[in-house]
Amino acid sequence: MLLESTEKNMSNKTLITGKKAENAIKESLFLFTLYICVTIAILTLMTLIYDVLSTGTTRLTSDYEVGLITKIQIDNPVDFLTTLDSRYPDRAGIGPAFAGTVWLMIIVVSVTFPFGTGAAIYLQEFAPKNRLTRFIELNLTNLAGVPSVIYGLLGLAVFVRLAGFGRSILSGGLTLTLLILPVVIVASREALKAVPDTIRQGALALGATKFQAVFRQVVPSAIPGMVTGMVLGLSRAIGETAPLIFMGALTYVNYFPDTPLSGFTAIPIQVYNWIGYPQAEWKETASAGIILLLGLLLIMNSLAIFIRNRYEKDL
Numbered sequence: 001m002l003l004e005s006t007e008k009n010m011s012n013k014t015l016i017t018g019k020k021a022e023n024a025i026k027e028s029l030f031l032f033t034l035y036i037c038v039t040i041a042i043l044t045l046m047t048l049i050y051d052v053l054s055t056g057t058t059r060l061t062s063d064y065e066v067g068l069i070t071k072i073q074i075d076n077p078v079d080f081l082t083t084l085d086s087r088y089p090d091r092a093g094i095g096p097a098f099a100g101t102v103w104l105m106i107i108v109v110s111v112t113f114p115f116g117t118g119a120a121i122y123l124q125e126f127a128p129k130n131r132l133t134r135f136i137e138l139n140l141t142n143l144a145g146v147p148s149v150i151y152g153l154l155g156l157a158v159f160v161r162l163a164g165f166g167r168s169i170l171s172g173g174l175t176l177t178l179l180i181l182p183v184v185i186v187a188s189r190e191a192l193k194a195v196p197d198t199i200r201q202g203a204l205a206l207g208a209t210k211f212q213a214v215f216r217q218v219v220p221s222a223i224p225g226m227v228t229g230m231v232l233g234l235s236r237a238i239g240e241t242a243p244l245i246f247m248g249a250l251t252y253v254n255y256f257p258d259t260p261l262s263g264f265t266a267i268p269i270q271v272y273n274w275i276g277y278p279q280a281e282w283k284e285t286a287s288a289g290i291i292l293l294l295g296l297l298l299i300m301n302s303l304a305i306f307i308r309n310r311y312e313k314d315l
Contacts, residue, residue, distance in 0.1 A: 051287075052291060055284050055287040056284060056290060056291045057291070060080060060288050060291065081098055082095045084254050085253070089279060089284065089285045092274070092285050094288075096254065096264075097267045097269065098267060099256050100172075100253070100257055100265050100267075101267045103173070103260065104237070106173075107169065107170065107174070108177050108234065111174065112184055112230070112233065116184035116233075117226055120184075120189045120191075121219065123137065123185070123189060124189045125210075125218065140182045140186060141182075144186055147242075148179055148240055152246025155174065155247040156247040159171040167263060168260065168262060168264070169257055169259075169261070169264045172247060172249055172266070173260075175243050175244070175247050176244075179237060180234070180236055181233075183232065184229050184230055184233045186229075187225065187226070187229020187230075187232065187233075188225070190225065191222040191223075191228075191229065192218060192219075195218050195222050199217050199221060200214075227308055228304055230304075231303070235297055235301065238267075239293065239297070240268065241266075244266055249264060250269075267289055267292065267293050267296075268293065270289055271293070
């Protein structure tokens with residue numbers, strides 16, 4: 001009996017050891033596959049960035065002589081942001097597209113921030129927990145994953161035709177607002193959820209009303225997360241091309257927009273238009289536009305980090 005029990009224990013230990021070794025091998029293979037996938041993704045991204053920088057830097061830093069009789073020096077770092085588009089790649093500037101992008105972001109921020117944060121505060125702090133609220137929350141989560149083309153078609157139907165704004169900056173800004181509004185609401189709600197309930201309970205215990213507790217204690221604590229969600233939404237909006245094309249944004253604009261009802265183009269659309277030309281020189285111009293777009297994204301994210309750290313330090 002003792003011999004049989006000993007043999008069973010040894011066989012059980014052998015099985016356990018074999019399973020552990022098998023699990024360890026599977027885990028190692030999974031991690032190796034994961035590292036390979038991440039390495040390939042990073043190398044691909046770095047290759048694309050290097051290609052854009054090496055091609056576009058020449059367009060931004062070199063001077064071109066234009067004209068046969070009179071030689072005119074074009075200082076590209078300045079003129080590229082201020083000059084109009086042209087049929088010649090060495091004269092083409094991104095000024096109207098840059099101005100259109102700035103107009104779009106002003107409209108998006110002006111509309112998205114009050115409506116997005118207001119909706120998040122109401123749903124998280126004041127809305128009753130009933131079926132209607134759960135239905136709205138479910139739809140907000142689903143809308144955050146809707147393809148951007150759908151928002152372009154919605155903007156064409158509602159803002160361009162029904163509201164009568166035409167193919168203007170206002171229509172484009174409102175279309176991009178619809179695109180990022182669910183993202184901003186969801187991110188702002190998560191920031192409000194992260195605020196400890198002790199802050200709410202402490203304010204109420206000291207005699208504050210629900211409104212005072214929310215807007216004087218909870219919201220200031222959640223501002224860093226709200227700003228982060230807002231900037232993430234803007235980073236998505238500033239690089240979108242499909243919704244603007246579908247709602248009728250122009251691909252060639254040779255003037256600077258001066259009102260929200262002016263026709264416009266944006267940096268992604270301008271880059272898309274330049275890439276479509278067959279001449280090799282247009283590749284340098286398009287790469288310079290991509291560098292400008294990447295610079296704007298870096299500035300926006302740096303500003304978000306600064307604001308978030310500043311509020312966290314004050315709190």
